[in-house]
Amino acid sequence: xxxxxxxxxxxxxRLADGVYAAFARPGGFALSNSxxxxxxxxxxxxxxxxxxxxxxxxxxxxxxxxxTAPSFVxxxxxHGDHHWGNSAFVGAHVVSTRRVREVIVEKxxxxxxxxxxxxxxxxxxxxxxxxxxxxxxxPELRGWFRxxxxxxxxxxxxxxxxxxxxxxxxxxxxxxxxxxxxxGGHSPSDVFAFLPDERIVVAGDLAxxxxxxxxxxxxxxxxxxxxxxxxxxxxDRVVPGxxxxxxxxxxxxxxxxxxxxxRRAADARRRAVPLRVFRRAAVxxxxxxxxxxxxxxxxxxxxYRLGTTGAG
Ligand SMILES: [Zn+2]
Numbered sequence: 001x002x003x004x005x006x007x008x009x010x011x012x013x014r015l016a017d018g019v020y021a022a023f024a025r026p027g028g029f030a031l032s033n034s035x036x037x038x039x040x041x042x043x044x045x046x047x048x049x050x051x052x053x054x055x056x057x058x059x060x061x062x063x064x065x066x067x068t069a070p071s072f073v074x075x076x077x078x079h080g081d082h083h084w085g086n087s088a089f090v091g092a093h094v095v096s097t098r099r100v101r102e103v104i105v106e107k108x109x110x111x112x113x114x115x116x117x118x119x120x121x122x123x124x125x126x127x128x129x130x131x132x133x134x135x136x137x138x139p140e141l142r143g144w145f146r147x148x149x150x151x152x153x154x155x156x157x158x159x160x161x162x163x164x165x166x167x168x169x170x171x172x173x174x175x176x177x178x179x180x181x182x183x184g185g186h187s188p189s190d191v192f193a194f195l196p197d198e199r200i201v202v203a204g205d206l207a208x209x210x211x212x213x214x215x216x217x218x219x220x221x222x223x224x225x226x227x228x229x230x231x232x233x234x235x236d237r238v239v240p241g242x243x244x245x246x247x248x249x250x251x252x253x254x255x256x257x258x259x260x261x262x263r264r265a266a267d268a269r270r271r272a273v274p275l276r277v278f279r280r281a282a283v284x285x286x287x288x289x290x291x292x293x294x295x296x297x298x299x300x301x302x303x304y305r306l307g308t309t310g311a312g
Pocket of ligand 1: 077079205214
């Protein structure tokens with residue numbers, strides 16, 4: 001066992017010598033998972049969590065585990081729970097695609113402001129959650145909302161300063177990490193990391209484990225194509241954006257969820273089911289155990305709206 005490195009925001013799991021995942025704890029202020037990679041001479045952190053508080057705990061964990069302050073912080077995409085911790089990584093280069101940078105510059109501050117306005121009401125409503133909220137999700141939703149509300153209004157948003165389009169390889173004495181973007185599936189632009197020697201994919205929200213995917217800001221048809229390309233890397237472990245460590249089947253499961261969503265949307269459109277009816281469709285039996293079912297109506301709406309007639 002190494003030194004204690006967990007925190008109230010996440011627990012650390014060692015995946016290989018010098019490779020760690022930080023899994024968000026329900027109720028903590030991380031919300032999304034991260035990874036820490038010791039390249040040998042330089043440390044990379046993948047995704048900086050929802051808050052500067054959890055980000056600071058992650059930076060300290062990375063320093064303790066690798067002996068080096070992180071030199072690079074990668075953002076998988078523009079959503080707040082993957083980059084609002086950036087400011088805690090003083091002196092590190094923030095890395096993502098040019099497109100992620102553009103969207104962060106344009107949308108991150110407005111999103112933060114609107115959440116700070118709306119979340120007090122949402123937090124209060126969790127005392128008596130409505131039928132659309134799974135009781136099991138309440139502690140995690142509470143941590144999410146409280147984390148945003150506990151973040152200073154002066155949050156410093158740090159957009160990526162090192163950008164790429166398709167691929168950037170970071171190499172140290174010990175190993176390489178390939179940062180890859182196959183376009184936008186979950187968001188306008190998504191980045192994932194691939195560790196070729198360890199056959200590990202750090203997926204961001206392109207793949208989740210035991211959680212509904214979040215399609216509301218995404219492009220499901222593109223996403224299916226992206227997962228197909230990712231599958232060709234033949235990773236046997238996947239660190240998802242949310243949920244526990246995944247395996248060789250994780251990417252396939254995420255793809256199947258999206259295909260199922262696309263089939264349903266295409267079928268509803270073919271049968272001229274109005275959107276207001278379709279959006280209330282029940283969660284399919286096979287996904288009943290998955291967390292964050294509150295995403296499902298938005299997922300249905302997005303797939304229905306983006307679908308082209310007759311396409312599956
Ligand atoms: Zn996301």
